[in-house]
Amino acid sequence: MVNNQSGVTSQIKVSLVIPVSLKDIEKFIFLIENLKKNVDYTYEIIAVINNCAYFKKKFNMDQLKLITNGKLINIYENKKLCPGEARNIGLNISKGNYIAFLDVNTIPESNWLENSIKLLVDNPDGFLGRTIYKYSNDFEKLFIGATYGFKPLYTIPGSLIKKDLFAKIGWFLPFVRSGEDSDWIKRCLLFKKNIKNKKCPVINYFGLRNKKFSFLCKKWYKYYSSSSAEVQIFQRQKYLYFFFIAVCLIFISFNWNYMFSQWQQDSIFYFPHVTKIMLTTIVLIYTVIRIIWLPLIKGFNLKNLNFINWVHFIFINITIDSIKLAAFIVSSFKNLLK
DSSP, rough: OOOTTOOOOOOOEEEEEEEEEGGGGGHHHHHHHGGGGGGOOSSEEEEEOOOTTOOSOOOOOOOHHHHHHTTTEEEEEEEOOOOOHHHHHHHOOOOOEEEEEOOOTTOOTTTTHHHHHHHHTTTTTTEEEEEEESSHHHHHHHHHTTTOOOOOOOEEEEEETTHHHHHHHOOSSSSSSOOOOHHHHHHHHHHHHOOTTSOOOOEOOOOOTTHHHHHHHHHHHHHHHHGGGGHHHHHHHEEEHHHHEEEEEEHHHHHHHHHHHHTOTTTTTTTTTTTHHHHHHHHHHHHHIIIHHHHTTTOOOHHHHHHHHHHHHHHHHHHHHHHHHHHHHHHHHHHHHO
């Protein structure tokens, strides 16, 4: 049964929760202005605007409330909130029986919620969102190819989830800068394997636009070395194991002929150029897996890259991996000290 005034079925009331940092207020306004038809399929839109402590006046949201037919609810928090804590505040005050999520860098199609609600017939507990990262220049394209890829990723933004499900799974981790979304998704998959639905609409992420490479590098380092890395414990261990094994192999290759043949060239254990062979093998394995195979399975078309783009692409991959490794080592030492 459809409510002709709101466009929302009488059984489904969607509370759309959007965490907003004050520095991203212009992006938030742009998002609300581009929700378009999605507004008709919401019961309420809850914006948790945080870090307002040093601002005496509140922003004038009257125009946005008109756009949303009075559904917009602005929650102002003086302190700086992590995304998980902001989402939890929205969850706590929401009155709908379904919760949808967006963030200020995601712009959905005008029929996003309409199509999402239709899918609830076969999957009444809801499903995760699917996000594609968008680019506006060659650098952003190469960066996405080296990191996120071009296939839709399952994300919290774009999701539509029955509110009762949060009582079983728990809410978001409130005090980590990032990683709370992947943590919640992992917990959710223990209860609901079908929470991933390839039929759910795809939303677009524009958060990489006009960002310098130095800024992105700092962001990645902060993410992997901060307290948020604690929820990435297994991924950190994977990088540390790879680093440890690589160091051991290099050490053995430098000392192989000394340890096993005493530099006797007639020994069956003597291998000429063993160090060069080992280093070349490690570089080839890294190149094939990290720079060719992984981007391909993530949907990046390598055929159209020219020589300059290849050089930039290799540089981005090596830089990002070096930053992640350094951050994992730092966070591991921090945890040991704790």
